[in-house]
Amino acid sequence: MTNSEHASYIKGLMDGMELDPKAKETKLFSAIIELLDSMSVDLEELQDGFEELSEQVDEVDQDLGSLEEDYYGLAEDEDEEECGCGHHHHGHGHGSCGCGCHHHDQEAVFEAICPNCGETIELTEEVLEAEKMLCPSCGETLEFDFDEDELEELEELEPSEEPGEEE
Numbered sequence: 001m002t003n004s005e006h007a008s009y010i011k012g013l014m015d016g017m018e019l020d021p022k023a024k025e026t027k028l029f030s031a032i033i034e035l036l037d038s039m040s041v042d043l044e045e046l047q048d049g050f051e052e053l054s055e056q057v058d059e060v061d062q063d064l065g066s067l068e069e070d071y072y073g074l075a076e077d078e079d080e081e082e083c084g085c086g087h088h089h090h091g092h093g094h095g096s097c098g099c100g101c102h103h104h105d106q107e108a109v110f111e112a113i114c115p116n117c118g119e120t121i122e123l124t125e126e127v128l129e130a131e132k133m134l135c136p137s138c139g140e141t142l143e144f145d146f147d148e149d150e151l152e153e154l155e156e157l158e159p160s161e162e163p164g165e166e167e
Contacts, residue, residue: 002040002044003036003039003040003043003044004037004040004041004044006036006040007033007036007037007040008037010033010036011033011037014026014029014030014033109123109124109125109128110122110123110128111123112142112144114135114137114138114140114142115140115142116135116138116140117135117137117138117140119135119136119137119138121133121135121136121137121142123144128144131143131144131145132144
């Protein structure tokens with residue numbers, strides 16, 4: 001039974017009691033029943049609006065998911081790996097994802113643990129200088145905030161040698 005049906009049922013019960021329409025109690029009961037009826041209609045309108053809005057949010061979420069797949073290229077390709085900068089490396093073997101970072105050629109400077117999925121992530125100088133990256137495991141945006149001392153330590157780090165280079 002809906003709230004409106006419940007209010008109508010109570011009104012029917014009151015009408016069946018054959019109360020004196022001029023009595024103060026009857027006027028009070030009538031006012032309460034009118035309020036219940038009005039609130040029931042308002043509540044049903046809110047529920048309908050909520051359901052409609054919920055459907056629209058679901059549609060927007062699906063559309064956003066499609067846009068993210070198209071824009072970020074989040075395809076489920078097996079030959080595709082995501083680097084720390086959020087770009088994809090398509091298994092070309094040259095060590096760069098095309099983002100200009102070339103951090104596949106570098107050794108990790110630091111390691112961090114993603115607070116979202118708990119995976120250990122190796123960080124290069126470029127990623128640290130960018131101060132943010134996407135977790136390669138879960139896609140969560142990770143931001144790095146350094147104080148002045150930490151930035152000085154970072155600047156003092158020597159660039160790592162490229163593999164195959166000799167001193």
